[in-house]
Amino acid sequence: MKERELVIVGGGPAAMAAAISAHERGVRDILLLERDQFLGGILNQCIHTGFGLNYFKELLSGPEYAHRFIEKIKGIKDIEISLQSFVTHLNSDKELIYLRPGEMKEVRARAIIMATGCRERTREMIHVAGTRPAGIFSAGLAQKLINSEGLLPGQEIVVVGSGDIGLIMARRFTLEGAKVKAVIEIQKETKGLVRNVVQCLNDFNIPLYLSHKISRIYGKDRVEKVDVIAVDDNFNEVDNSKFEIECDTVLISAGLIPENELIEMAQVKMDKRTNTPISEKTNKTSIEGLFVCGNAFKIYDLVDSVTRDSIAAGEMAAEYLGYKK
Amino acid sequence: MTNKNYDIIIIGGGVVGCSIARELSKYDLKIALLEKEVELAFGVSKSNSGIIHPGTQAKSDSLKGRLCVEGNKLIRKIAKELGIDFQEVGELIVAFSEKDIAKLKAIKAEAQKLGVENMRIVGRRWLKVNEPNLSKDVVAALFIPSAGIISPYRMTYDLSENAAKNGVEIFTNNEVNDIVFKKKNSFEIKTAKRVFKTRYVVNAAGLFADKISGMVGINDFKITPRKGQEFLLDKKRENVVNHIIFPLPTKTSKGVLVIKTSDGNPMVGPTARDVDDKEDLSTTDDGLKEVLSSVKQMVPSINESDIIAYFSGLRPVAGDDFIIRHESSVPGFVNVAGIQSPGLTAAPAIAKMVCSVLQNNGLTLLRKKDFKRYRAQTAHLFKISKAKAKKLIKEHEGYGDIVCRCEMVSRKEIEEAIDRGATTLDGIKFRTRAQAGRCHGGFCTTRILKILSEKLNVPITSVTKRGKGSLIVKGKRA
Ligand SMILES: Cc1cc2nc3c(=O)[nH]c(=O)nc-3n(C[C@H](O)[C@H](O)[C@H](O)COP(=O)(O)OP(=O)(O)OC[C@H]3O[C@@H](n4cnc5c(N)ncnc54)[C@H](O)[C@@H]3O)c2cc1C
Numbered sequence: 001m002k003e004r005e006l007v008i009v010g011g012g013p014a015a016m017a018a019a020i021s022a023h024e025r026g027v028r029d030i031l032l033l034e035r036d037q038f039l040g041g042i043l044n045q046c047i048h049t050g051f052g053l054n055y056f057k058e059l060l061s062g063p064e065y066a067h068r069f070i071e072k073i074k075g076i077k078d079i080e081i082s083l084q085s086f087v088t089h090l091n092s093d094k095e096l097i098y099l100r101p102g103e104m105k106e107v108r109a110r111a112i113i114m115a116t117g118c119r120e121r122t123r124e125m126i127h128v129a130g131t132r133p134a135g136i137f138s139a140g141l142a143q144k145l146i147n148s149e150g151l152l153p154g155q156e157i158v159v160v161g162s163g164d165i166g167l168i169m170a171r172r173f174t175l176e177g178a179k180v181k182a183v184i185e186i187q188k189e190t191k192g193l194v195r196n197v198v199q200c201l202n203d204f205n206i207p208l209y210l211s212h213k214i215s216r217i218y219g220k221d222r223v224e225k226v227d228v229i230a231v232d233d234n235f236n237e238v239d240n241s242k243f244e245i246e247c248d249t250v251l252i253s254a255g256l257i258p259e260n261e262l263i264e265m266a267q268v269k270m271d272k273r274t275n276t277p278i279s280e281k282t283n284k285t286s287i288e289g290l291f292v293c294g295n296a297f298k299i300y301d302l303v304d305s306v307t308r309d310s311i312a313a314g315e316m317a318a319e320y321l322g323y324k325k
Numbered sequence: 326m327t328n329k330n331y332d333i334i335i336i337g338g339g340v341v342g343c344s345i346a347r348e349l350s351k352y353d354l355k356i357a358l359l360e361k362e363v364e365l366a367f368g369v370s371k372s373n374s375g376i377i378h379p380g381t382q383a384k385s386d387s388l389k390g391r392l393c394v395e396g397n398k399l400i401r402k403i404a405k406e407l408g409i410d411f412q413e414v415g416e417l418i419v420a421f422s423e424k425d426i427a428k429l430k431a432i433k434a435e436a437q438k439l440g441v442e443n444m445r446i447v448g449r450r451w452l453k454v455n456e457p458n459l460s461k462d463v464v465a466a467l468f469i470p471s472a473g474i475i476s477p478y479r480m481t482y483d484l485s486e487n488a489a490k491n492g493v494e495i496f497t498n499n500e501v502n503d504i505v506f507k508k509k510n511s512f513e514i515k516t517a518k519r520v521f522k523t524r525y526v527v528n529a530a531g532l533f534a535d536k537i538s539g540m541v542g543i544n545d546f547k548i549t550p551r552k553g554q555e556f557l558l559d560k561k562r563e564n565v566v567n568h569i570i571f572p573l574p575t576k577t578s579k580g581v582l583v584i585k586t587s588d589g590n591p592m593v594g595p596t597a598r599d600v601d602d603k604e605d606l607s608t609t610d611d612g613l614k615e616v617l618s619s620v621k622q623m624v625p626s627i628n629e630s631d632i633i634a635y636f637s638g639l640r641p642v643a644g645d646d647f648i649i650r651h652e653s654s655v656p657g658f659v660n661v662a663g664i665q666s667p668g669l670t671a672a673p674a675i676a677k678m679v680c681s682v683l684q685n686n687g688l689t690l691l692r693k694k695d696f697k698r699y700r701a702q703t704a705h706l707f708k709i710s711k712a713k714a715k716k717l718i719k720e721h722e723g724y725g726d727i728v729c730r731c732e733m734v735s736r737k738e739i740e741e742a743i744d745r746g747a748t749t750l751d752g753i754k755f756r757t758r759a760q761a762g763r764c765h766g767g768f769c770t771t772r773i774l775k776i777l778s779e780k781l782n783v784p785i786t787s788v789t790k791r792g793k794g795s796l797i798v799k800g801k802r803a
Contacts, residue, residue: 086727102722104715122765124634131607134790134797138767151798177803221794
């Protein structure tokens with residue numbers, strides 16, 4: 001089995017920042033494994049601006065922010081970038097198996113940084129009753145369909161959850177000529193950034209229903225309507241508050257879950273509730289030399305903070321490998 | 326329109342229709358199977374518990390009891406022939422009090438009459454070792470080793486594929502709208518697309534068997550849908566139980582179970598409630614509550630937060646038992662109706678029975694010499710050894726290109742599913758598990774849409790979830 005000094009899993013902003021900083025600290029044998037055909041991760045589909053204000057002191061779009069790191073990392077010859085490389089196994093001896101079209105490879109690493117990002121909570125996880133027609137999307141999937149594929153997932157939209165992706169997608173759909181009928185939030189306050197509530201909802205007169213939830217989805221083939229109901233402080237349904245909204249699409253933006261199934265496979269001690277490693281210090285896990293950074297470590301609001309902490313992860317890995325400051 | 330004459334037309338492409346098709350394809354006959362949906366297995370056969378029942382749930386003098394026990398035996402051979410993943414995991418019917426043990430004994434005695442073998446009553450000590458997550462309140466259980474699990478849709482697909490290989494013509498998207506009974510052994514079956522002439526008709530239309538039967542004037546049964554809601558748990562809970570766990574049955578239902586599935590995710594359910602609408606596949610908050618509170622009594626560590634998916638299925642109920650008979654007033658017409666639970670288990674035995682019903686009513690069954698009994702198994706990378714997987718990826722680069730990250734399904738498997746008949750997102754999901762994991766297609770839907778569009782040579786905007794109006798996207802961006 002081939003030995004590598006440092007293997008980084010992921011190709012988004014966290015992985016790239018960690019790789020660059022480990023290299024700056026002296027690590028010279030770095031393998032970066034990204035399952036997609038491109039670097040940049042989820043930033044590629046975030047074509048709105050709002051990235052980089054802290055780190056670059058500039059307002060950039062997602063692809064622009066990613067691009068700066070992609071340019072930089074591609075210029076570092078010690079970092080081997082392996083795209084379309086899907087890691088399937090990881091064990092506590094830091095051995096990995098990954099697949100590429102046409103081959104299965106195995107590698108043992110002295111240190112590993114996992115920067116695998118997160119996934120979205122689904123309709124199923126928030127237990128919305130009703131039927132299961134076409135037209136129910138996670139907000140990120142809808143974003144990908146619109147921004148990366150040039151498709152319009154629906155025309156009359158109800159957004160469930162007021163996280164940032166939900167808010168941004170409400171605006172995105174409106175700009176594409178679709179009608180966003182409501183954003184429904186079960187909490188008393190929105191989960192998104194204030195600037196997104198203003199710029200994405202208020203500016204377009206999209207109603208936000210706080211302390212409400214959707215209780216049922218209707219439609220046989222495609223979504224036809226949803227039931228919306230008010231909830232009290234303990235999330236109990238308020239009598240006689242139910243109303244319907246006709247729509248052909250339900251977007252679920254109910255939060256993100258770090259993707260950590262691989263470190264779980266390697267027997268890292270996990271917090272089952274948050275699906276993150278139990279850790280006293282950012283980026284560390286219960287296995288020495290196995291680090292986690294970016295949204296896989298915890299869900300961040302801003303990519304700038306991901307970059308900051310992932311730089312630290314790169315430094316920690318370098319230090320673990322014996323490179324001094 | 327065509328003038329071709331068939332010997333037999335089977336109406337309904339569920340597990341029952343496909344079992345019958347495969348069984349009849351052993352003989353020298355001209356057979357067609359008509360299905361109204363865009364793909365097979367989109368009716369009752371897609372949404373059930375996937376249990377191969379041992380035969381402890383029915384009375385010993387019932388048709389469904391007899392066919393269940395027979396089906397349980399037959400399925401093992403069929404699974405081998407067709408490469409279907411059947412696992413004999415065994416089941417436990419649990420008792421919470423000493424007095425319930427008498428009920429377990431009664432079930433055992435009744436099942437023995439049907440020929441169910443090797444059952445025994447096990448006590449606390451056995452349960453503690455073999456089923457450690459079971460509630461301490463369970464005092465004893467009836468252990469029935471012959472219970473098993475199977476993927477109901479893959480079973481249906483594999484049967485149909487083998488039937489097609491042996492000459493059965495399969496027409497999806499062909500809803501039977503009318504049947505003209507001309508005279509003995511002469512029927513015309515009409516769909517919107519064409520007219521099929523045939524000597525025999527087998528009605529295996531599931532929830533709509535009463536409607537089909539009505540088309541030839543037989544109206545003496547009515548199908549009442551009995552809804553069952555099921556909730557799937559995360560694969561991380563795969564080993565929450567080692568057997569299928571049953572409570573003691575009630576009058577209308579086997580009760581709510583903890584089920585193992587061949588995909589690894591445990592499942593809890595089903596509920597049992599009669600509904601009016603044959604298309605009402607909704608789940609409800611009450612259903613979830615009912616299921617959770619029942620299973621928690623048996624396995625307390627199961628939590629609401631373990632649930633990653635849910636669905637409803639409708640049992641086609643026509644009285645207490647199956648209706649399988651030749652209609653003497655319409656010679657050549659065979660009803661296979663009311664195939665409620667354990668219809669999946671019984672399907673292979675139903676198929677054999679239908680063969681003899683046809684034979685008894687004038688059909689000559691001549692064995693084909695070139696019957697192709699076996700079907701090449703489709704590979705899933707993570708169910709085979711590492712060395713084999715490595716070799717496979719070398720041979721077909723697409724196995725190394727993972728599309729669905731949660732269930733680790735490769736591009737090659739998706740392309741193969743399309744070659745085998747998948748035309749929709751659900752069709753891909755049922756065959757490969759892509760989109761069935763934790764993220765529910767959040768990541769892979771886009772890629773699957775593209776693969777479908779490319780391979781089928783249709784625009785992405787016309788790809789559906791499961792046919793008809795279930796379009797995934799509403800058009801191109803302006
Ligand atoms: C919740 C639930 C759990 C269950 N669990 C189990 C279990 O664990 N074990 C077990 O053994 N059984 C179980 N069952 C029972 C089992 O699922 C059924 O008995 C079995 O699937 C019935 O198969 P079928 O082919 O008769 O019906 P279907 O799969 O419904 O097939 C009938 C087909 O006919 C088609 N059709 C209807 N009308 C027309 C028309 N006019 N023209 C053309 N085609 C038409 C339909 O579209 C459909 O595809 C369960 C059922 C439910 C609902």
